[in-house]
Amino acid sequence: MRYAETGFDLEIDLTRGSIERVASPLDMTEMYLGGQGAAAKILWDRVSPGTDPFSPDNLLIFSAGILHATPVPGVNRTAVNTISPQTNLMAHSLFGGFFGPELKHAGYDKIIIKGKAPDLVYLYIHNDKVEIRDATHLRGVGSTETGDRLKKELKDPRVQVAAIGLAGENRVYMASIEHNHASAARGVGVIMGDKRLKAIAVRGTKDINIAHPAELFQMSQELHHKIDSSGCGDWMAYDEDDSFHHNHFAWGNARTRLKNYWSKELQDRWTSWKYDHMDRQTGCYNCPKECRNVIKWPGKPRFAYKCYGKDTYHMAAFLELDFSYEILGVAQEYGLDSYSTPQVIAFALELLEAGILTDKDFPGMPEDSRGRFFYIMEKIVRREGIGDILADSVSHAAIRIGNGAEAYDHNTTKKFEQLPIKLGKVNPAYFLMIATGEKMSITQIEGSFPQDPLPTPEQRQAFVDKWEAAPDEKFKQYFLNWEKRADITNQVASEITEWNEAMHYVDDATGLCGFVSSFRGQFGGDVAYHMNNIPDCIRLATGIPFDKDKLWKTAQRIRTLVRAINVRRGLRRKDERPPEDHWAVRDEEAEQKLLSDYYDYKGWNHDAIPTRQTLEKLDLGYVADDLEERGILMVEDGVSAKTA
């Protein structure tokens, strides 16, 4: 019997209108787990490097994590993967809520979608009944409203729906997929729209079997209690002091710092706005935290936000929180990523100010910042006028506009909008994470090792004394000896980067939420999940033996396979550059040395390509064969044949 997983995938071909239920091999689970790990393997096997993201041959994969629908709490992130037209690399996207567990109860671990429907359709999955249905009546309908309408139409309030809004329908690069007030960001809504797939509605009533049920249930209850009583989860859902983002992050088109912005008076005003309009805080499947603030702003659709998501619009527009509350509900119904979209709009307004775009490009646009943001957002989601260019994201729009616009594209890496952080001195671990990460946003890479040192040796000692999450004693030593943020050797920075990344790769394959795991450790170290207890969860749930070393290796295997997918699509060292103004003080030579040292540490050649030896150690010999066959790796010494 298969435990924790169903052992079946749904293969959907929207061009042919065909639906197949296909068994997945067990050894694939052991090698790549579920979620993003399994999806990476499928993308490697089935999407050839020459495939255009908008080709019907590109796949869109929804995958449940290996621990979804087990009693382990805080497991609910569904992975969505495809090839992104924005980066031309593998898109990494996750959304919380209830979708993955429901999919498993319906009897499937993944939905693998290829082809393109002739017109808008939705997929209805109810256990063994799977249908591709007409969705033309949902054209232009908001993403959450689509979910609501489908529940009514299907006469089943228990259906879980993931849907795109107008942005996805119009193939806007910043389009998200929305589900139950959670969004799958970073460039997957555009491919769902391109495939003419408006929504997926899933309902499942089947059992999920657990290999060691009583033990896992017991362990889960302890973890449930730990998550509830410890500070993990999104503390920003309760903490009204948001001086951190406002004083430290850049405003507008990621340029302006307002270092003394935050004040008591402002905090009081914003706190009233929040509590006067907040219906409640909600959580994801089987998680005791309540990280999402549900807001109803007068005259606007109800929405929910987490974390820094409430700041991006008003900071890009130089306004206050009420503006974010006003626009977020509308943006969510359009299905727009709230991290990249505000940057695209602020970029357009900067081009207007610089005279690269002119008033003629914005006919009838209001004078005030509020009105302008709404105006440009409408143009983007409809791809009207200048909106058609801006809908391709900052980097692509800059190239299309030309005339010096490229200089205003200053906050992207690998053509993807980065968080608007502008700092003084380079923190070497952060340099490596931003430069070499393939999850496109630092929030998806950082997390286990603290962001900053603690001031006194006593405090550092107290920190490591209760630091259960550290996978190796060496990290405790590094932390004990760490005094200044930028003072880390290249070797230590490489090891920290590797650990931080590994935890995210584990979360994204198991379905764990980063707020109780990978992302959360950096803020205080007290986190529910880590390399030391996740192996037990996997072992008890699946019955497959797992320990720390095996899990670590699995994380490295998935991470390296993602790198191989991207290398095969052209990613090289030259692309691994954080935004030039991310830090004020730069030293190109030292940074390039750091990068080379990291590649050496990872067993990649100096063009950022994993060597045969490295690949074989991770049981990825078939990847080495392929890269050699294509002339990307040289046969004898694993050195890149085609240097950039």
Place this chain on the structure above:
Amino acid sequence: MKARQATKIIKEIKVDINKCTGCRACEMACSAFHSKPKYSSINPARSRIRVVVDELNDEYVPIRAGDYTVAECTGRHTYAIDGKDYSECSFCGAVCPSRDFFFEPDSGLPLKCDMCETVPALDQPWCVKVCTADSLTYVEREVPRDEKPQPTRDQLEIGLEFLINEYGMEAILENLNRKSKR
């Protein structure tokens, strides 16, 4: 002195719908506890508690499975609470044909909350234990037991006559005979 009145314990789960986060940990735990062997599988569809969520209207209502009824009720009230309209069904635990809640997914048999009765007894039902948001809280109340009125002679005679008509004198006598020998 008056004899002490007999009492019984009423077990109650109180629901605060404003506190529910919609996490469905209650469904998960209930289904695990009621699987056979205990905790061996997870399936909210087998849970005796379900959380009805309407995120557009901000409605989050946990309901427990009550008695099975063959027919759905003829009319429904609509309750306006804090400016939101709830159908009576939102609060009703009846296992009725108007919706497919609280039916065993395989057999179609109705499910009913048993307050997690087990030996040895749990300190609290599972759904309450995992509801860290305190939307569900458990209370035990001691209430006087109603004294059953003794049947009158008339009632006895009417009952007997019915049985004789239904089954015949012979069968009744034979049955009584057997019982009196036990």
